[in-house]
Amino acid sequence: MERHAVIVAGFGFRSAATEASLADALARAGATPQALAAPEDKAQTPLFRRFAAAQHLPVVAIDTARLTAQTTATRSPASAAARGTGSVAEAAALAAAGPGATLLAPRAISQDRCATCALARGTET
Template sequence: MIVAGFGFRGAVTEAALADALAQMGDVVPDVLAAPDDKIDTPAFRSFAAKTQAQVVPVTAEALQSVHTPTQAERILEKRGTGSVAEACALAAAGPKAALLTTRHISSDRMATCALAKGERA
């Protein structure tokens, strides 16, 4: 299973989410994961519906329990993890997940996306 983990600002657009994912190449994720407090953002919901992937919310506890290769200081202070996108991807992919890509940032800097492979528990 391939999980696309996302981090994004509240004013994100579908285009920014699509841009961040497109930077991964021709990957079609099985699951889209995002922080549970942002999962109902209209642009994310609309983007997810168009991809037809399963949506998995990731709790703050789960985000904070994942060590990520990227260590962005601002995100560490705000979310307790170095990369929301990487942490979401790994947490949603399950306990034996492996990161396929570190985060990629959309052109407008409104969204990040990372990929992980795993089997959800």
């Protein structure tokens, strides 16, 4: 069975975030993903769906159990208190990229500080 590398962009974002916030965080992360990921509640928002459609990328919704099971490079106390993980963006990217996924770099933060994006590399079959 042939395996292919896949890059997933995971996102965390505040309610004040805009499509520009998400786009800036993705640009700062520095790679082109094949999918976008976010916690279930955020993945279903009109904002995230519009952003994904504009990027022509599928959305992967990550449930709480998968989100909190990830080991992140960043240890944000605010993220830990709100979501049970050191970085929502990093955890979402790792969960969506699958078992054995690795972060390409710690999360990137949008200039307006309303969105974070992290990239993880995994494999798909």
